[in-house]
Amino acid sequence: MKDSIKEIWVFGDYRNYFQNRVTLQLLSRATELAKMLQAKVCAVVFGDQVDEWVNEYIAHGADRVLVIDHPDLKNYKIETYVNLMIRLIGKQRPEIILVGATNFGREFAPRIAKRLKTGLSADCVDLDINDEGLLVQTAPSFGGNILAQIITPECKPQMATVRPGTFQEIPHNYERTGEIVRIPMPADLPKERVHLIFSERSPQRSQRIEEAKVVICGGRGMGSKKKFKKLTELGELMNAEIGATRPVVYANWIEADALIGQAGKHIKPKVLFAFGISGAIQHTAAINNAEFIIAVNKNPNAPMMAMADIAIVADANQVCTAMIKELKVRIRG
Numbered sequence: 001m002k003d004s005i006k007e008i009w010v011f012g013d014y015r016n017y018f019q020n021r022v023t024l025q026l027l028s029r030a031t032e033l034a035k036m037l038q039a040k041v042c043a044v045v046f047g048d049q050v051d052e053w054v055n056e057y058i059a060h061g062a063d064r065v066l067v068i069d070h071p072d073l074k075n076y077k078i079e080t081y082v083n084l085m086i087r088l089i090g091k092q093r094p095e096i097i098l099v100g101a102t103n104f105g106r107e108f109a110p111r112i113a114k115r116l117k118t119g120l121s122a123d124c125v126d127l128d129i130n131d132e133g134l135l136v137q138t139a140p141s142f143g144g145n146i147l148a149q150i151i152t153p154e155c156k157p158q159m160a161t162v163r164p165g166t167f168q169e170i171p172h173n174y175e176r177t178g179e180i181v182r183i184p185m186p187a188d189l190p191k192e193r194v195h196l197i198f199s200e201r202s203p204q205r206s207q208r209i210e211e212a213k214v215v216i217c218g219g220r221g222m223g224s225k226k227k228f229k230k231l232t233e234l235g236e237l238m239n240a241e242i243g244a245t246r247p248v249v250y251a252n253w254i255e256a257d258a259l260i261g262q263a264g265k266h267i268k269p270k271v272l273f274a275f276g277i278s279g280a281i282q283h284t285a286a287i288n289n290a291e292f293i294i295a296v297n298k299n300p301n302a303p304m305m306a307m308a309d310i311a312i313v314a315d316a317n318q319v320c321t322a323m324i325k326e327l328k329v330r331i332r333g
């Protein structure tokens with residue numbers, strides 16, 4: 001059993017490292033929470049030949065890293081990873097566990113919470129420590145209509161998953177040192193029932209929408225799939241990424257990974273265009289960090305217009321077409 005200093009654990013999800021920065025973002029927030037709690041930050045890393053990530057997590061704020069490094073852990077195996085985590089938690093008793101709300105994290109964290117009979121707040125948009133030293137987990141609730149502040153006073157560990165892009169990572173510092181605890185792979189784990197047959201990377205976007213400086217978001221007001229496609233042409237001219245609201249994704253006008261909102265991605269562009277978007281809270285919760293918003297909507301009273309720095313009352317298609325025409329003239333001369 002470790003000494004009595006509390007620990008905040010961050011699960012090390014290092015897949016697609018250069019795109020998926022959520023672990024580094026969580027380490028950054030965990031470092032701030034640890035100061036309030038007088039706790040240590042500990043990263044947990046499972047995998048095969050993972051020293052690179054161990055050092056990376058120390059450079060980004062981890063005081064300690066628990067590592068299980070074994071060829072059997074090369075690919076994510078949900079049951080094995082959960083079993084390993086449960087054993088570590090049983091021995092080390094962390095105060096708080098934070099997991100990125102990636103596809104894997106969303107599968108992983110609830111299984112741990114269920115097995116340990118503790119609480120878990122999913123898709124948090126903020127984390128804090130209250131006067132009682134409890135983790136305050138701010139998460140969209142009741143269909144995203146309110147932001148609930150949730151505490152877990154009676155069970156440990158306190159657990160939360162957090163969306164990529166919610167917190168800013170701190171710059172790495174390779175001078176930092178930390179304790180590395182190497183744990184042998186247990187021989188008596190239950191057999192994994194899920195077998196990976198093959199894996200294939202899905203086609204990459206030109207840049208990650210969460211990091212894009214300019215994002216063009218389209219909503220149902222674009223009218224049709226064909227009209228929505230014009231936004232892609234505009235995006236190419238502006239080197240912008242394309243995002244969408246839920247009705248657009250459901251209508252199959254664009255792939256699901258373009259979804260911006262509570263159920264999709266959080267963005268923080270310098271400039272955000274919102275074409276034909278009403279501004280429902282489930283969508284706007286994910287664009288609060290946009291620096292400058294230009295909205296185009298036929299309805300001047302749409303909530304999106306109130307949120308915008310420039311609100312253009314017009315037909316979204318006409319504005320999009322006019323911008324394409326003007327940009328082509330400017331670019332080609």
Ligand SMILES: Cc1cc2nc3c(=O)[nH]c(=O)nc-3n(C[C@H](O)[C@H](O)[C@H](O)COP(=O)(O)OP(=O)(O)OC[C@H]3O[C@@H](n4cnc5c(N)ncnc54)[C@H](O)[C@@H]3O)c2cc1C
Nearest residue numbers: 219220221245246261262263276277278280282283298316
């Ligand atoms: C649990 C839950 C989770 C959800 N998660 C998400 C999420 O992650 N992301 C998300 O986006 N939504 C989410 N939603 C749905 C959300 O509540 C809204 O329904 C959705 O964001 C609305 O999308 P929209 O603005 O494209 O469509 P609408 O609300 O239908 O708005 C269309 C807008 O276009 C305008 N318009 C119409 N024609 C034109 C035109 N020719 N030119 C200009 N403007 C025009 C209209 O005035 C209107 O303001 C979620 C809902 C629930 C219950």
